[in-house]
């Protein structure tokens with residue numbers, strides 16, 4: 001049984017059972033969905049929103065009761081954003097987005113585990129979101145810890161273990177911290193592009209667009225990192 005069929009059946013079963021509790025968002029089937037509603041300008045919308053944020057002219061649209069009602073029974077986020085849990089990098093604020101606009105996955109250092117991967121696959125395969133942005137940021141503590149190495153308590157070390165291979169070959173010149181953050185972004189984006197079985201096929205055959213980007217904490221600006229460097233196929 002394909003993931004798509006499984007998810008649809010799962011959602012239909014939940015919706016069809018009157019005694020079932022409220023279906024937790026975002027795993028709600030949307031019977032009104034049509035491929036014609038797909039947004040293919042995700043990167044442009046993200047960057048336009050970021051430009052408003054940087055200039056101090058964020059409009060904050062789509063955060064009111066009307067929008068809440070509009071998307072209560074179905075979502076069509078125009079982008080999947082995978083970023084760090086850092087409190088200074090909130091995607092809806094950085095991209096001046098509203099409710100239902102972004103499907104967001106956050107872990108420290110945007111480390112991808114199976115749960116994160118499944119979440120990305122769900123949005124790409126089931127919600128048909130065509131744009132994926134992996135967003136690293138200036139002065140990332142998780143990447144900094146991976147640069148330092150050494151033992152860390154609890155499960156924090158698992159983050160360092162995941163990030164370390166991504167920054168191993170980063171150019172540690174004048175600005176090693178930035179180079180390592182960008183290397184971590186590019187490695188993550190590249191790994192997603194080639195991830196089997198779902199994401200690689202969605203990229204190859206269905207135009208899933210996975211990009212890497214860097215967020216400047218000082219200016220608020222998001223820089224999309226080069227396609228060539230990000231996609232060494």
Ligand SMILES: [Zn+2]
Pocket residue numbers: 084085086108109137139140141142143
């Ligand atoms: Zn971070």
